Amino acid sequence: MNHHKNPIQGDKAMDQPLNRRRALLTLGAAGAAGIALTPGIANAANKVKTTARIVIAGAGAAGLAAASRLSEALDGAKITLIDARKEHFYQPGFTLVGSGIKPAGYVVSTTAEYVPAGVELVQERVAEFDPEGKKVVTESGQAHAYDFLVVATGMKLEYGLIEGMEEDLIGKNGIGSIYHSPAKAEATWQAMSAFADKGGRGVFLRPGTEMKCAGAPLKYTFITDDYLSRRGQRSKAEVVYNSNNKALFSVPIVSEKVRMLFQERGIQVNYERVLKAIDPGKRIATFNTPAGTEEQGFDFIHVIPPMRAPEPIRNSPLPWQTGAWAAEGWLEVDKGTLRHVRYRNVFGVGDIAGVPKGKTAASVKWQVPVAVDHIVAEIAGKTSDALYTGYTSCPLITRLGRAMLVEFDYQNNLVPSFPGVIAPLEELWISWVMKTMALKPTYISMLRGRA
């Protein structure tokens, strides 16, 4: 059976009058989860003249956006972007690939196409961060001295910290993981689709560490549940969601809404379960619980691994030294300015930043202009009052053709971009359109420093 045809074809949602859909799409393209446009970038005449050396470690969402904005704002700066990865992955699309809605190619492009003119791309990994010596050293031993450092390395997925789990298992033995890569997201779709064809026990979870896009584990549970229903197998299936702590989401009102939706759909919830080990042959997952370990058999499991800072960061003086984020190695930055607390010429943006919210591309969109503003102001001999408020956004798919556009800040306030138009906790078709169609163009604009 070809499950790659659009799964929401024939959905009532698609029968909306065309004009209304066009209007909504225009709105979506301007603002998909991320969202309203940020202040414009300096035109040529306003550029700040400088010979400052700026190194950006990591050329993913945050590193590319920072390079674009810095090169637009500065005239004469030596900007060096360092990343070994030649491919660029549009990670918010991994969920769609893992759900059979988009092919793997939808999320793959190249890093080089987003590197602005005048910015040097060094295709290597940073092996050593030396904030005392104001330099980074790449794996080939080349040192890059800087006046300002922007750390944008993202995070590392640690599948190896789950006993018995290996990346090669994704797509086999009923094991899925949309997080790893486009190819593995597609393999996950095949495994999930096979499960949706016959039912059985589906096990879902989130890791005990900080993670990127904390909505993704929930989305994938909802989507699998929906496929089971659409294929007439829901009554032959058990769907179990394991939360690592006592909530389903960090924002209480969203957590409660998800709890209610899970209850309505017969999705069982376990709290305080962290995946410890997996036996692919026997199809048994072992979880740590406050009362010891617990085994859960599965026909399909969606594994999301522990996440932490990449090793060169963890081995450097840059992470938090104490507190909740020290062990995982997140950068010790001020949560409002993204400036390093101990090394004033270092900034951390994107997933690597040790701040209470974030770890989404939508937060990158709001963090990068703030960090760049502080760097440019300092170069110009001024001060900036730009602040990141913790804005994070999550288009939480609740079934094919419907999503809730959840946006919030450090205080757990819901901060809807379109108040009165898009209700944050309602399952809407427009929010689904944003996730599936409008978010990618907005994301690409962000890489180019324009959104």
Ligand SMILES: Cc1cc2nc3c(=O)[nH]c(=O)nc-3n(C[C@H](O)[C@H](O)[C@H](O)COP(=O)(O)OP(=O)(O)OC[C@H]3O[C@@H](n4cnc5c(N)ncnc54)[C@H](O)[C@@H]3O)c2cc1C
């Ligand atoms: C399944 C999934 C679903 C998601 N859904 C959403 C969503 O719906 N909405 C949303 O807003 N966000 C979503 N996200 C999150 C979003 O993709 C990330 O938050 C965002 O990509 C973070 O950007 P970043 O630049 O910090 O990290 P990345 O984009 O991951 O880039 C990090 C870069 O640093 C490089 N790097 C690592 N170590 C080094 C080193 N030592 N030296 C040099 N370079 C290095 C890497 O090669 C990589 O290119 C999702 C993510 C996943 C995985």
